[in-house]
Amino acid sequence: MRLSVFGLGYVGCVSAACFAKAxxxxxxxxxxxxxxxxxxxxxxxxxxxxxxxxxENAVKTGKLxxxxxxxxxxxxxxxxxxxxxxxxxxxxSLDLSFVRRVCEEIGVAVRNKEAPHLxxxxxxxxxxxxxxxxxxxxxxxxGKKAGEDFSVCVNPxxxxxxxxxxxxxxxxxxxxxxxxxxxxxxxxxxxxxxEAPVYVTGIRAAEMVKYACNCFHATKVSFANEIGNICKGLxxxxxxxxxxxxxxxxxxxxxxYLKPGFAFGGSCLPKDLRAINYKAKELDVEVPLxxxxxxxxxxxxxxxxxxxxxxxxxxxxxxGFSFKAGTDDLxxxxxVALIETLIxxxxxxxxxxxxxxxxxxxxxxxxxxxxxxxxxxxxxRESVGEVVEASDVIVIGNKxxxxxxxxxxxxxxxxxxxxxxxxxxxxxxxTYQGICW
Numbered sequence: 161m162r163l164s165v166f167g168l169g170y171v172g173c174v175s176a177a178c179f180a181k182a183x184x185x186x187x188x189x190x191x192x193x194x195x196x197x198x199x200x201x202x203x204x205x206x207x208x209x210x211x212x213x214x215x216e217n218a219v220k221t222g223k224l225x226x227x228x229x230x231x232x233x234x235x236x237x238x239x240x241x242x243x244x245x246x247x248x249x250x251x252x253s254l255d256l257s258f259v260r261r262v263c264e265e266i267g268v269a270v271r272n273k274e275a276p277h278l279x280x281x282x283x284x285x286x287x288x289x290x291x292x293x294x295x296x297x298x299x300x301x302x303g304k305k306a307g308e309d310f311s312v313c314v315n316p317x318x319x320x321x322x323x324x325x326x327x328x329x330x331x332x333x334x335x336x337x338x339x340x341x342x343x344x345x346x347x348x349x350x351x352x353x354x355e356a357p358v359y360v361t362g363i364r365a366a367e368m369v370k371y372a373c374n375c376f377h378a379t380k381v382s383f384a385n386e387i388g389n390i391c392k393g394l395x396x397x398x399x400x401x402x403x404x405x406x407x408x409x410x411x412x413x414x415x416x417y418l419k420p421g422f423a424f425g426g427s428c429l430p431k432d433l434r435a436i437n438y439k440a441k442e443l444d445v446e447v448p449l450x451x452x453x454x455x456x457x458x459x460x461x462x463x464x465x466x467x468x469x470x471x472x473x474x475x476x477x478x479x480g481f482s483f484k485a486g487t488d489d490l491x492x493x494x495x496v497a498l499i500e501t502l503i504x505x506x507x508x509x510x511x512x513x514x515x516x517x518x519x520x521x522x523x524x525x526x527x528x529x530x531x532x533x534x535x536x537x538x539x540x541r542e543s544v545g546e547v548v549e550a551s552d553v554i555v556i557g558n559k560x561x562x563x564x565x566x567x568x569x570x571x572x573x574x575x576x577x578x579x580x581x582x583x584x585x586x587x588x589x590x591t592y593q594g595i596c597w
Contacts, residue, residue, distance in 0.1 A: 161238055161239060163176075163237050164186075164189055164233035164236065165188045165189065166240060166241065168226065168243075169244070170321065171283075172241075172244070173215075174211060175317065176188045177211055180218035180223040180224040182350070182353060187237060191228060196227055200225060202216040202219040202220060231272075234270060234273060238275070240277065240279050240280065242266075242279065242281050242282060243282045244262050245283070256289065259289070263297040263298050265301075267301025267302035270309070279313075280312075280314070280315045287368045288364060288367070290364075290367065313338035313340075314337030314338070316369065318335075329354060330356070335359050335361070336359070337369075379449070386447040386449050386450050387402065388402070420596045421581060421596070422580060422595060423457045424494070425493045425495075426489060426492060433450065437454075474506070474508050476551055476554075476555060477510045479558075479569075480495065480513050480580075481493060481499060481558075482513055482515055483558075485560040488516050491528075498555070499536055503536075509539045510539060512540065512541050513540070513558075516540070517540060544562060545566075554577070555579065556576065558580055564583060576591065581594060
């Protein structure tokens with residue numbers, strides 16, 4: 161394919177070199193003539209092992225050239241990849257002036273081009289930027305219509321400085337955000353020789369994935385540092401601790417806890433967070449990340465309460481209130497706290513949880529139920545059907561299989577508030593609200 165790469169900073173330079181190595185015809189575009197001249201001489205404007213050799217070979221074979229003429233770049237390509245920077249402003253917001261300028265330049269060039277053109281955004285941009293900035297700017301400057309005369313998609317880069325070539329040719333996945341499957345198919349061909357899965361999402365989801373990745377990486381660094389600081393205060397080798405920690409790929413380094421939903425609870429997480437925060441205080445070690453987790457958890461609990469209150473209904477059904485399906489453990493269950501809060505707000509509750517019902521009769525938690533939550537126990541019903549019949553709003557509190565199979569939950573006169581995504585792919589609408597989807 162014939163590609164133009166706009167912006168020959170780190171990402172653009174590496175992208176241009178790698179796509180040329182993959183056999184595509186690439187022209188790099190940048191307003192900085194020094195950069196374009198360096199590339200045309202077969203040298204790299206950035207310092208990183210292996211990149212210079214790629215550029216030298218690509219220029220020698222005629223696969224890569226560079227220009228300051230944006231119209232030439234568009235004219236000589238089928239696909240334009242936008243790799244310009246999106247730096248921070250002093251207040252933390254993104255400076256999108258480079259994106260806007262490049263979109264204007266591409267749009268002007270597209271105005272005079274008869275063949276269809278595809279604009280691929282690789283710059284890191286907040287969700288909604290393609291919709292609110294990129295497409296309107298391209299349409300205004302080109303006088304043409306997105307989706308008809310030209311196409312736009314998102315293809316975030318995940319290149320780390322120092323290991324960019326490895327990241328490009330051996331990535332964990334390739335992400336394409338496109339609202340048109342044909343566009344996604346065309347862009348996926350750019351990566352045909354790379355052995356990695358290709359994931360296609362909507363444009364806004366792809367924009368968000370990049371931020372989810374970077375925020376998580378930042379969280380991991382801060383988490384490891386805070387654990388390390390506590391370890392040092394206790395005279396423990398932090399690297400030994402984290403080396404063992406990283407061996408757990410079932411829970412620690414896995415998708416297991418990375419499912420948006422309701423607050424965490426149970427007998428371990430809240431208790432252990434409180435204990436480690438208290439120990440950090442004793443050691444005079446500040447751990448702002450660890451200290452924020454219980455507050456963040458509390459905010460998710462409050463979000464659920466607000467969702468119930470916003471319905472304006474008083475007859476509320478609760479399906480599942482042990483802290484996790486398949487257990488009768490109610491210790492620090494956020495659902496128990498939610499139920500007690502709703503009772504305090506005058507709601508009329510009907511509750512069902514098969515595992516807790518059994519525990520109430522003969523389980524290990526029988527004494528706890530009778531001693532700690534007798535008021536809740538009195539609100540329990542014998543079946544899902546009883547709860548549904550007595551309620552206008554149904555709150556789903558855990559992932560018990562019987563809830564997903566109960567068709568009465570989907571009645572048009574009932575509103576479901578789902579805290580666990582019991583219905584996997586259902587989006588929020590008038591009769592169904594996910595807590596964070």
